Amino acid sequence: xxxxxxxxxxxxxxxxxxxxxxxxxxxxxxxxxxxxxxxxxxxxxxxxxxxxxxxxxxxxxxxxxxxxxxxxxxxxxxxxxxxxxxxxxxxxxxxxxxxxxxxxxxxxxxxxxxxxxxxxxxxxxxxxxxxxxxxxxxxxxxxxxxxxxxxxxxxxxxxxxxxxxxxxxxxxxxxxxxxxxxxxxxxxxxxxxxxxxxxxxxxxxxxxxxxxxxxxxxxxxxxxxxxxxxxxxxxxxxxxxxxxxxxxxxxxxxxxxxxxxxxxxxx
Amino acid sequence: xxxxxxxxxxxxxxxxxxxxxxxxxxxxxxxxxxxxxxxxxxxxxxxxxxxxxxxxxxxxxxxxxxxxxxxxxxxxxxxxxxxxxxxxxxxxxxxxxxxxxxxxxxxxxxxxxxxxxxxxxxxxxxxxxxxxxxxxxxxxxxxxxxxxxxxxxxxxxxxxxxxxxxxxxxxxxxxxxxxxxxxxxxxxxxxxxxxxxxxxxxxxxxxxxxxxxxxxxxxxxxxxxxxxxxxxxxxxxxxxxxxxxxxxxxxxxxxxxxxxxxxxxxxxxxxxxxxxxxxxxxxxxxxxxxxxxxxxxxxxxxxxxxxxxxxxxxxxxxxxxxxxxxxxxxxxxxxxxxxxxxxxxxxxxxxxxxxxxxxxxxxxxxxxxxxxxxxxxxxxxxxxxxxxxxxxxx
Numbered sequence: 268x269x270x271x272x273x274x275x276x277x278x279x280x281x282x283x284x285x286x287x288x289x290x291x292x293x294x295x296x297x298x299x300x301x302x303x304x305x306x307x308x309x310x311x312x313x314x315x316x317x318x319x320x321x322x323x324x325x326x327x328x329x330x331x332x333x334x335x336x337x338x339x340x341x342x343x344x345x346x347x348x349x350x351x352x353x354x355x356x357x358x359x360x361x362x363x364x365x366x367x368x369x370x371x372x373x374x375x376x377x378x379x380x381x382x383x384x385x386x387x388x389x390x391x392x393x394x395x396x397x398x399x400x401x402x403x404x405x406x407x408x409x410x411x412x413x414x415x416x417x418x419x420x421x422x423x424x425x426x427x428x429x430x431x432x433x434x435x436x437x438x439x440x441x442x443x444x445x446x447x448x449x450x451x452x453x454x455x456x457x458x459x460x461x462x463x464x465x466x467x468x469x470x471x472x473x474x475x476x477x478x479x480x481x482x483x484x485x486x487x488x489x490x491x492x493x494x495x496x497x498x499x500x501x502x503x504x505x506x507x508x509x510x511x512x513x514x515x516x517x518x519x520x521x522x523x524x525x526x527x528x529x530x531x532x533x534x
Numbered sequence: 535x536x537x538x539x540x541x542x543x544x545x546x547x548x549x550x551x552x553x554x555x556x557x558x559x560x561x562x563x564x565x566x567x568x569x570x571x572x573x574x575x576x577x578x579x580x581x582x583x584x585x586x587x588x589x590x591x592x593x594x595x596x597x598x599x600x601x602x603x604x605x606x607x608x609x610x611x612x613x614x615x616x617x618x619x620x621x622x623x624x625x626x627x628x629x630x631x632x633x634x635x636x637x638x639x640x641x642x643x644x645x646x647x648x649x650x651x652x653x654x655x656x657x658x659x660x661x662x663x664x665x666x667x668x669x670x671x672x673x674x675x676x677x678x679x680x681x682x683x684x685x686x687x688x689x690x691x692x693x694x695x696x697x698x699x700x701x702x703x704x705x706x707x708x709x710x711x712x713x714x715x716x717x718x719x720x721x722x723x724x725x726x727x728x729x730x731x732x733x734x735x736x737x738x739x740x741x742x743x744x745x746x747x748x749x750x751x752x753x754x755x756x757x758x759x760x761x762x763x764x765x766x767x768x769x770x771x772x773x774x775x776x777x778x779x780x781x782x783x784x785x786x787x788x789x790x791x792x793x794x795x796x797x798x799x800x801x802x803x804x805x806x807x808x809x810x811x812x813x814x815x816x817x818x819x820x821x822x823x824x825x826x827x828x829x830x831x832x833x834x835x836x837x838x839x840x841x842x843x844x845x846x847x848x849x850x851x852x853x854x855x856x857x858x859x860x861x862x863x864x865x866x867x868x869x870x871x872x873x874x875x876x877x878x879x880x881x882x883x884x885x886x887x888x889x890x891x892x893x894x895x896x897x898x899x900x901x902x903x904x905x906x907x908x909x910x911x912x913x914x915x916x917x918x919x920x921x922x923x924x925x926x927x928x
Contacts (some may be wrong), residue, residue: 452921464928
């Protein structure tokens, strides 16, 4: 009888303990949610009072060194984000091989350097939303009846020899698509061939197309992305506030058309 | 099953829980100690021979960090099919001697056995210092390239053990990589005399363990850095200093790195310009020091074709320059025994310009340059057009 009472008491204690644990966990979880939902503090996110951006300035027109300072699309983007957050920005020119190490070691706060999103780094790094897509595009004349890949059976497709576009066209060929390959030495020639009616379509990356249209003042073609290669900003995985602020600033700049303007300025 | 249920039902509740827990633990233990259906079940396949018309064609592989053995095999099959009879492959000391004198060769074994089965010989690059051979991290944080002088003997011991174990498979060993860069010398000022001491200690130990293996020195990075630079020292001054320190007796061939950057392979060498024929300036230093009988091995060279990196050329140029470089060497460099292209494939894409040094992408897509080089190495006529002339109106 006494043993049963003791067991009951123990069971009651266990129940109380379990309830208390559950309540504590729920409270902690709620605090975490509230903390995540609240606006991050810029002073906590960037305690040095500035944003230090790591950039490999060997990628014109995204970032390059003009002999005195770093310039380019990524530099202007970083400056716009810093202005949006009301904090100064400083750049560190770092070779690609050391970029992520610089971020992880805390030497820089962010990487803004034509970075492609790397799934293998997500244990260490948080990426923002993408600000640019440099995927391959298929370009067709403005008056083409159809502007999609399916319409390209038997088509003459121009591309740069040995480029990623070439690899794509080879893959289509291996998959049984009847395509006439038109390899050119330069991507410009592939786009010229399209303009001259020597090709039904051309495949280049999005940046090449934009730079060509800028150079030739010709933007009458249709294009469609056939691969996606998004560029994003990287922050260290534990710098949640910094990441949140930067991602928010990027979204606001996008909303106001500032990102599109910066891209148009450089590409 | 019914019997088991009955047995359990006969037990008091607490014992039932205990019995089930014990059963689960036992099952887990059996699962853990049972032989895993691991990668080492990848069959080696039949003995192969590299069919090549150009036996000096070699590629640098990066198999040391490849997790899956099947990918090692596939990489080496593609090397064989390319027509490359030799590879340069990194064998990191830190991976294979985790504790002093206790070797763990599994990772190296699987690379070597597949290379042998594909008929490919190996030039082994040795480096990367285990933690126990570096100062303790409390005393002094160091990188994996930091080899303190009191560990030169330890490195030599490892190099000798490696050379002995793989005597049948390796053609040469390279002592260290790019010691003329501060980064590769453990972020210390570069020191040709210290590197020469490393050669002096390693050479006789390796030769005693494997008298036929060639010991390659140098593998110096092409750079214009002047004396006093924090980043390193140009390869000419460094090599001269090595000779002055007495390195001549302690290597059988000089390993050279000679990237093309923007220049065609035929571009004249110039100490102030980084290009392919810069190797000829290193050769002049060898001749000056009486080493005309020693060959050189180009253990890294190549061009990059990233669309926007400032050190790159166009893909068409990369493809043409690479083949032309082999042709140039064939015609003019009888002192070069192998030209090893950087690089066959990375285990994972870097998602930036380094990917544009490779012949094969991480997902094993063969790039057009692979086929261009294959045509050259196998002695085949080009199987397809390269590129069309620029388009013209009308």
